[in-house]
Amino acid sequence: MITLEVKDIRKKFGNHQVLKGVSFRIEGPELVGLIGPNGAGKTTLTNVLDGAIKPDGGTIRLNGKRIDPLHPYEIARAGLGRTFQVTRAFRRMTVLENLYVPAMAMDARVNRREMEERANEILAFLTIDHLRNEYGRALSGGQQKLLELGRLLMLDPDIYILDEPFAGVHPSLMATIYKWIERVNGEGKAIILISHQMESIFTLCRRLLVLNFGDLIADGPPATVKNDPAVIDAYLGVEEDMSGTGLLTQEATHA
Amino acid sequence: MITHAPKAAGYVAAALLVLFPLVYSAGNYDFVMHLWITAFYYAILASSWALLAGYGGQFSFAHLAFMALGAYGAGILDNYVVLTSLPTGTCTEFGILGTNIVLLPPSGTGDAAACLTAARATWPEGATVSRFPLLLQIAFGAIVGGGAGWLIGTLVLRLRAAYLALFTVGLSEILRAVLSAEIWLTRGQAGMPMSPLFPDGVTILGTSYGPAAKLPAYYVMLALFLGTLALLLWVARSRIGLFLRSLREDEDAAEALGVNTVKWKRAVFVLTAAIAATAGAVQGHYVGLITPNTIVLLQMSLVIAMAVIGGLENVVAAAVGAILISFALEFLRTDFTILGFEIDMTTWRLVFFGLLLMLTLRFLRNGVIQGALMWIERRGVGAETVAKRRAAEEAK
Numbered sequence: 001m002i003t004l005e006v007k008d009i010r011k012k013f014g015n016h017q018v019l020k021g022v023s024f025r026i027e028g029p030e031l032v033g034l035i036g037p038n039g040a041g042k043t044t045l046t047n048v049l050d051g052a053i054k055p056d057g058g059t060i061r062l063n064g065k066r067i068d069p070l071h072p073y074e075i076a077r078a079g080l081g082r083t084f085q086v087t088r089a090f091r092r093m094t095v096l097e098n099l100y101v102p103a104m105a106m107d108a109r110v111n112r113r114e115m116e117e118r119a120n121e122i123l124a125f126l127t128i129d130h131l132r133n134e135y136g137r138a139l140s141g142g143q144q145k146l147l148e149l150g151r152l153l154m155l156d157p158d159i160y161i162l163d164e165p166f167a168g169v170h171p172s173l174m175a176t177i178y179k180w181i182e183r184v185n186g187e188g189k190a191i192i193l194i195s196h197q198m199e200s201i202f203t204l205c206r207r208l209l210v211l212n213f214g215d216l217i218a219d220g221p222p223a224t225v226k227n228d229p230a231v232i233d234a235y236l237g238v239e240e241d242m243s244g245t246g247l248l249t250q251e252a253t254h255a
Numbered sequence: 256m257i258t259h260a261p262k263a264a265g266y267v268a269a270a271l272l273v274l275f276p277l278v279y280s281a282g283n284y285d286f287v288m289h290l291w292i293t294a295f296y297y298a299i300l301a302s303s304w305a306l307l308a309g310y311g312g313q314f315s316f317a318h319l320a321f322m323a324l325g326a327y328g329a330g331i332l333d334n335y336v337v338l339t340s341l342p343t344g345t346c347t348e349f350g351i352l353g354t355n356i357v358l359l360p361p362s363g364t365g366d367a368a369a370c371l372t373a374a375r376a377t378w379p380e381g382a383t384v385s386r387f388p389l390l391l392q393i394a395f396g397a398i399v400g401g402g403a404g405w406l407i408g409t410l411v412l413r414l415r416a417a418y419l420a421l422f423t424v425g426l427s428e429i430l431r432a433v434l435s436a437e438i439w440l441t442r443g444q445a446g447m448p449m450s451p452l453f454p455d456g457v458t459i460l461g462t463s464y465g466p467a468a469k470l471p472a473y474y475v476m477l478a479l480f481l482g483t484l485a486l487l488l489w490v491a492r493s494r495i496g497l498f499l500r501s502l503r504e505d506e507d508a509a510e511a512l513g514v515n516t517v518k519w520k521r522a523v524f525v526l527t528a529a530i531a532a533t534a535g536a537v538q539g540h541y542v543g544l545i546t547p548n549t550i551v552l553l554q555m556s557l558v559i560a561m562a563v564i565g566g567l568e569n570v571v572a573a574a575v576g577a578i579l580i581s582f583a584l585e586f587l588r589t590d591f592t593i594l595g596f597e598i599d600m601t602t603w604r605l606v607f608f609g610l611l612l613m614l615t616l617r618f619l620r621n622g623v624i625q626g627a628l629m630w631i632e633r634r635g636v637g638a639e640t641v642a643k644r645r646a647a648e649e650a651k
Contacts, residue, residue, distance in 0.1 A: 037494050050511055076513040088508035092568070101501045104494040105513035130643030133636045155512055176651075 002063060002081075002158045002190050003027050008046055008156045009058035011214075018044045020214040021058070026159070031181070033201040033222075036211035037234070038225045042194050045211065046161050051075040061159065077106060080155060081157035085164045085194075087144040091137035095128065096120075098136055098147055102155035115154075122150045125183070127176055142173040149180050160184055161192045166200055178204070182232075202226075210234075258635075261628050263573065272477055276470050288469035294581040295480040296538045298574040301561040303530040305573035309562065310496055311523040313505025314416065317407055317423035318531050318558060319550040320430045324403050324531025325396035326539035327434065330447040332395055333540075335359045335367060336387040343374035363439040372522055386450055393536040400532020401525045401611075408524030412517060415506075427550055434547035446546035449539045461475050472541045479537055480574070487570040490526070499523055560612045566625020575624045584608065 004026040011019040018041045026032060036042050048054040048058060051072035060068040066187060067075050081102075090098050099119040103110050123129035126146040131139060139147060145165060152160060165177055185191055195201050201208070201222075208225040210218040212234040218225045225231055276288060304318045339355045342348055347358040359367040368373070376386065386392075407426065411419050434441050441447055450477055451466040458464070464471050490496055501509040502516045510516050539545040556578070565576015587604035590597065619626045 005585075052511070053389060071515070071517075072507075072510040073513050073515045076511055082511055084508065084511075088505045089507070090504035091502055092504060093497075096499060097500075101497055101514060102512040103507065104497060105515075108494065127647075130640050132648060133633075136608055151512060 001028055002079075002188070003061070004159055004190065005059075005061040006049070007059045007061075009045070009060065010056045011044055011048060011053065012056055018053070018214050019048065022211070022214070022216050023058075023218060024209055024219055026190050026192070028190065029185055030190045030207060031185050031205050032190070032192050033205035033208045034192055034194045034211065035198075035201060035208060036197075039213075040211040041214045042211055043163060046082060046192075046194065048165055049075075049161060050080060071146065073105070076102075076155060076157065079158035080150045080161070081155045081159070082161035083145075083163055083165060085167070087142040087148055089136035089139065090146045091135065091226060093136055094133050094178070095136065095147060096132045099123070099150055099154045102151055103128065106155060119150075119154065123152050126150050126180065127173075139239045142169045145169055146173065146176060146180075149177065153180075153184070157189070159190045159192065161194070163194045164196065165193070166195055166197050174200075258632050260494035261571075261631060269481060272481075276473050285469050288473050290582060292469070292473055292476045292541060294578040295476040296534055296541075297558065297561060297581045298577040299480050299483050299534040300531055300558045300566065301577035302484060302570040302574040303527040303534075304558055305562045305565075305567055305570050306491060306499070307523055307527040308559075309567035309569070309573070310491060310499040310503065311520065312499075312641055313411070313520065313523065314420050315411075315423045315524075315560075316409070316555050317427050317525070319555045320423075320427040321400040321403055321528035321531040321543070321548045322535035322538075323430065323434065323547070324535070325393075325400040325529075326449075326533065326535035326545040327441060327447065328396035328399035329392040329536035330449050330539055330545050331361075331388045331440065332392045332461040333449050334447060335361055337368075337371065338385050338387065339371075340383045341374075341378055343371055345374055346370040347621060348455055361440045364442055364445060386454065389452065389540070392540075393533060396536035397529045397533045400535070401529035403532075404524040404526075404528025407528070408521040411524075412520060415562070424552065427552070427555065431547045431550050434550075439609055441547070444547060446544045447539075448544055449542075451543060452537070452540045476535060476541065479534065483534075484571065484574055486530075491570055495519065495522070560608070562616045562622075564612060565623055566622025566628070567619065569628060572622055572628060576622060582610070 006025070007023050009019050009022045010017070022045060024040075034042055034045070044053065048055045048068075051067070051070055051074070055068060058068070059066060062075075062078055063082055065078060067078055067080065070078065090101065093101075096116070096119055099122065100115060103115045103119070120129060120132065123132055126149065128143050128146050128150075130137070131143065136144065136147065143167075149162075149165065162181075165181075166174060169177065178200075181191060181193070193201065193205060205222060207220065208215060208218065208222050210225060210228075210231050212230075217234055218228045218231045220228075272291075275291070279287065281287075282532070300318060300322060304315075307318070308314045335358060337357050339348075339357055340353075342350065342355050343357055347360070348355050350356070357371060359371060361367060362369075375382070407423070411422055414422055435443050437443070438445075452472055453464070454466050456463055456468070457463045457471050459471065459474075466597065491499075498509065498514045498516075498519045500518060501512070501514055506516050535545075557580075561577035561580045562573040563576075564580060565574065566572030587607060588600050590600050592598070609651060615623060621629060
């Protein structure tokens with residue numbers, strides 16, 4: 001059973017307390033949305049989770065094992081993978097090579113043929129298999145997002161953190177990313193989804209975490225969170241935003 | 256078929272290089288062999304630097320510093336350690352397995368072997384004195400260079416791009432200053448003499464060659480060059496090459512995908528530094544002298560330019576580039592007259608060389624050789640991309 005236990009994570013940059021003791025727990029194949037206004041600490045929390053930034057205090061346990069003192073590559077191998085807000089495809093490597101990096105990092109003795117088959121299957125799923133021998137830089141922004149998702153599948157972690165996977169992506173590719181999320185989640189993996197696109201978050205997630213100024217101000221099902229006065233006050237702005245246009249209607253069209 | 260052409264050409268070229276000294280009969284034999292030996296030496300430096308900078312993205316200017324550490328490491332053993340069959344009684348020495356290892360006191364430009372010379376006068380005939388074994392000297396040089404590579408690799412872990420370049424320029428200049436200043440050990444600017452590769456000559460297939468003969472040195476440097484190239488190619492094509500390129504492209508992303516970037520960064524520094532040091536030790540023995548000025552910035556720039564013009568992201572391209580340029584620089588020495596102006600090529604050749612470098616950087620970012628190789632190897636990619644997309648669209 002996949003568990004991620006985040007306890008009292010604190011992080012300060014200079015005099016600015018970015019994370020003020022964040023705690024939550026993920027159990028099993030959950031699909032959790034992490035939302036909050038700009039500067040709430042979402043990306044910092046992601047960087048702390050993946051080890052790129054060391055927290056000032058608190059602990060993180062993945063499947064019972066403490067991971068907060070580990071290096072990012074050890075955390076990745078332990079089963080926590082992430083994408084980046086700004087795409088980070090390896091630009092001067094082919095699409096296939098991009099996918100081989102995590103596979104070979106995970107297992108030095110990986111069977112080459114199996115690895116190639118898996119990579120090709122993933123690329124076909126992501127609809128970018130015709131680009132397999134092109135360099136990363138030849139891909140469009142949306143295709144690079146797909147490539148990042150493909151790389152993550154090759155790493156095959158237990159917990160996937162997706163930082164703004166929908167930003168700047170054409171609607172036709174959005175459908176592919178939705179399918180990808182359903183597939184990963186269906187395979188029993190947990191996903192933490194960070195996005196400013198409320199429509200996607202409310203459609204996909206069954207649980208929301210709301211960060212505001214480094215505090216976790218809400219944690220629960222979307223319906224509850226939406227009506228939480230603290231959330232409305234902090235994030236979703238004035239109350240009429242909620243009831244009137246935007247969110248609810250968009251959700252209704254998807255439902 | 257054509258995609259295999261570069262590989263076949265490589266094997267043919269290697270075979271021709273092996274045969275060359277045996278069949279070459281046009282004039283200036285020694286000079287031509289010397290040019291080849293120098294070209295191999297630069298090719299080893301340029302191709303190993305290409306792995307460090309082109310694959311690993313570590314744009315280091317300390318490569319010749321590693322080379323010098325290897326040469327001086329070997330040189331110190333060559334100058335200050337000898338093996339004798341009898342104890343001297345006066346020098347610092349210790350005996351192992353019936354052999355005396357004699358440590359001569361470093362004395363700068365003075366005579367380090369004074370105590371040995373005095374002892375030898377009293378020895379009976381038949382007592383032998385020999386230098387510290389050549390292979391061990393070279394191995395020691397490689398270890399010193401590799402160790403320095405580990406240290407530098409560790410110091411620059413957090414430095415990127417321009418900062419790494421500046422740091423290594425500074426480091427290289429410090430080493431040059433130290434080598435110039437520590438006259439007691441290195442003889443300073445006068446340079447440290449080194450014994451020939453084969454001080455007693457060598458016999459190959461029944462033919463004897465003297466210590467100054469070029470053919471044995473040619474084969475030593477060629478073997479080192481081909482061995483280096485094989486090693487570099489193996490590394491570049493293994494998962495290590497893949498990891499190095501991934502950390503060149505984006506260190507954080509590589510780390511997030513499970514690549515131990517610290518380990519591989521250090522490893523590429525150690526490997527390439529040890530290769531440069533080995534080349535330095537062999538070249539020092541071949542030339543017979545190693546001086547601090549071999550690591551001036553201009554020399555380092557030359558190695559970098561060779562790799563860039565050949566192709567930075569391909570070790571073979573960098574090596575071929577180095578060979579072509581080291582010959583070009585030699586042939587560009589011939590003065591000529593154009594429109595009544597006499598061009599003195601001893602000074603102008605570097606201008607032409609600089610021009611070539613600028614043109615390469617502007618128009619052939621992948622280098623001349625690598626550009627050609629990529630054109631051959633990646634010919635089908637665009638067509639494949641389009642064909643696959645068409646097939647997929649038709650299937651819908």
